[in-house]
Amino acid sequence: MSRILIVGAGWAGFYTAWRLESLLNEGEAEVTLVDPLPYMTYQGILPEVVGGSIEPGHSVVPLRRNLKATRVITAKVTGIDHGHRRATITPEGDEPYELEYDQIVVTAGGVTRMFPMPGIAENAIGLKTVEEAVVIRDRLLGNVDTAAQLPPGTARDRLLTVVVIGGGFAGVEVFGELRSFATSLLEISPQLTIEDTHFHLIEATGRILPEVSEESGEWVLSELARRGGTVHLDTQVRSMVDGDVVLSTGEVIPSDLIVWTAGVMANPVVVKGSDLPADERGRIRARADLRVGDEDGIVEGAWAAGDIAAVPDLSGGGIGGYCAPNAQHAVRQGKLLARNLVAVLRGGEPEAYVHENLGAVAGFGHGQGVLQFRDRELRGPLAWLAHRVCHGLVTPTWERKLRVFSDWTEQHILGRSTASLARNRTQRDASEATGGGVKAGKDLVVPAPLPPAEENGPVAVGSP
Numbered sequence: 001m002s003r004i005l006i007v008g009a010g011w012a013g014f015y016t017a018w019r020l021e022s023l024l025n026e027g028e029a030e031v032t033l034v035d036p037l038p039y040m041t042y043q044g045i046l047p048e049v050v051g052g053s054i055e056p057g058h059s060v061v062p063l064r065r066n067l068k069a070t071r072v073i074t075a076k077v078t079g080i081d082h083g084h085r086r087a088t089i090t091p092e093g094d095e096p097y098e099l100e101y102d103q104i105v106v107t108a109g110g111v112t113r114m115f116p117m118p119g120i121a122e123n124a125i126g127l128k129t130v131e132e133a134v135v136i137r138d139r140l141l142g143n144v145d146t147a148a149q150l151p152p153g154t155a156r157d158r159l160l161t162v163v164v165i166g167g168g169f170a171g172v173e174v175f176g177e178l179r180s181f182a183t184s185l186l187e188i189s190p191q192l193t194i195e196d197t198h199f200h201l202i203e204a205t206g207r208i209l210p211e212v213s214e215e216s217g218e219w220v221l222s223e224l225a226r227r228g229g230t231v232h233l234d235t236q237v238r239s240m241v242d243g244d245v246v247l248s249t250g251e252v253i254p255s256d257l258i259v260w261t262a263g264v265m266a267n268p269v270v271v272k273g274s275d276l277p278a279d280e281r282g283r284i285r286a287r288a289d290l291r292v293g294d295e296d297g298i299v300e301g302a303w304a305a306g307d308i309a310a311v312p313d314l315s316g317g318g319i320g321g322y323c324a325p326n327a328q329h330a331v332r333q334g335k336l337l338a339r340n341l342v343a344v345l346r347g348g349e350p351e352a353y354v355h356e357n358l359g360a361v362a363g364f365g366h367g368q369g370v371l372q373f374r375d376r377e378l379r380g381p382l383a384w385l386a387h388r389v390c391h392g393l394v395t396p397t398w399e400r401k402l403r404v405f406s407d408w409t410e411q412h413i414l415g416r417s418t419a420s421l422a423r424n425r426t427q428r429d430a431s432e433a434t435g436g437g438v439k440a441g442k443d444l445v446v447p448a449p450l451p452p453a454e455e456n457g458p459v460a461v462g463s464p
């Protein structure tokens with residue numbers, strides 16, 4: 001029996017495992033999937049979790065429930081010694097151990113890319129995991145609640161100022177959702193008006209949403225401005241010590257909610273901890289058939305897909321000749337990888353991955369969206385509806401689709417969910433909130449500490 005080890009259960013890894021379950025014959029191979037989280041995260045709907053439209057637990061897909069023939073291990077892979085066909089598995093709070101395999105599939109995705117700058121580790125929150133989405137949502141809820149009890153002044157202004165860094169899809173979507181959510185919270189906070197809230201989107205280049213046409217990008221800018229958002233183009237963040245966001249223009253924005261979405265990088269822990277070939281951008285080198293290697297040859301028994309891999313884009317549309325890091329590619333690559341792996345196990349030939357980008361769709365607050373499908377574009381409520389339909393339909397499994405569509409229906413009828421559970425994040429805090437227990441440390445609602453910059457080059461957060 002061949003032993004297949006899949007590293008990472010995101011779009012690419014989950015679909016590889018799921019497909020393998022239906023393709024493999026009994027006794028043909030044993031599949032093990034390792035991920036530090038017991039669920040696959042649908043990152044594309046995290047902005048809607050932030051905006052209180054989707055219950056956090058519905059944005060993830062539990063692995064054990066859906067992968068019944070796969071051995072699921074909740075741990076990190078911290079080393080891959082492909083020369084000896086073994087990986088180092090590190091469960092949280094436990095001793096690392098070695099796991100032997102015959103075929104390895106590396107699908108550990110990307111992490112938020114943060115640059116070392118004063119104050120970033122203490123103040124910025126990434127948006128790659130559902131935990132981060134909940135922290136952002138609860139921070140907004142808590143801040144609006146506290147601000148409603150304060151007189152006008154600098155303390156209240158800081159609580160009501162949101163800064164999002166990065167004008168790509170993730171940044172614009174979370175910015176729009178936060179704006180929309182804050183507006184709906186004002187309806188239940190009569191002490192505050194929309195003029196009391198301040199929303200800043202910071203983008204280093206001269207435009208937002210590079211995935212859609214310049215015209216659509218301009219339209220989104222004007223929509224965000226109409227809803228009271230300030231977009232700073234051609235502007236970089238220099239520091240954010242104590243939440244004071246200092247811009248390259250000299251402007252200083254004091255804020256208690258700073259979201260960082262300015263870039264992703266291939267998972268450095270997995271790439272640097274392995275002996276598989278990587279390119280100059282830290283991605284595992286893959287061929288179009290998803291085997292690790294390049295045109296000169298393959299690394300036997302090693303496969304890679306998704307954001308962690310540099311997969312040639314044979315459709316001719318990819319930036320620099322490679323597939324863009326998005327779910328559209330990761331899902332399709334995962335499915336093909338499973339088919340190719342089974343073909344190779346049975347002595348057949350793998351197929352090359354070819355997928356022409358279908359376009360992009362984004363929602364940025366209730367009723368507002370933009371869609372680009374090949375040469376066609378749509379803006380406004382219809383695009384927003386298309387965004388919801390697309391995201392709902394691509395959610396893996398019928399059970400999850402139903403939960404996501406139910407959340408939207410409930411939101412439509414009952415409004416957004418506005419209860420923050422931030423104070424009850426641990427049992428200790430829960431008892432403190434009700435007057436008992438031991439005094440806990442300061443607010444737990446902070447992003448995880450960053451690894452030291454020298455270990456990983458640019459500081460990376462977001463990876464569990």
Ligand SMILES: Cc1cc2nc3c(=O)[nH]c(=O)nc-3n(C[C@H](O)[C@H](O)[C@H](O)COP(=O)(O)OP(=O)(O)OC[C@H]3O[C@@H](n4cnc5c(N)ncnc54)[C@H](O)[C@@H]3O)c2cc1C
Nearest residue numbers: 008010011012043044077108109306307325326327328330
């Ligand atoms: C806010 C946001 C919105 C987005 N919107 C869209 C969109 O609308 N459309 C689109 O196409 N794309 C979108 N994307 C991008 C898309 O989500 C990613 O490209 C996609 O998730 C990549 O899939 P993947 O399987 O390669 O990696 P991931 O989905 O990132 O999965 C990687 C997995 O590896 C696991 N892992 C990490 N470290 C280890 C380790 N050491 N050992 C084992 N496992 C590990 C992680 O826990 C995770 O489960 C969005 C991304 C974000 C953050």
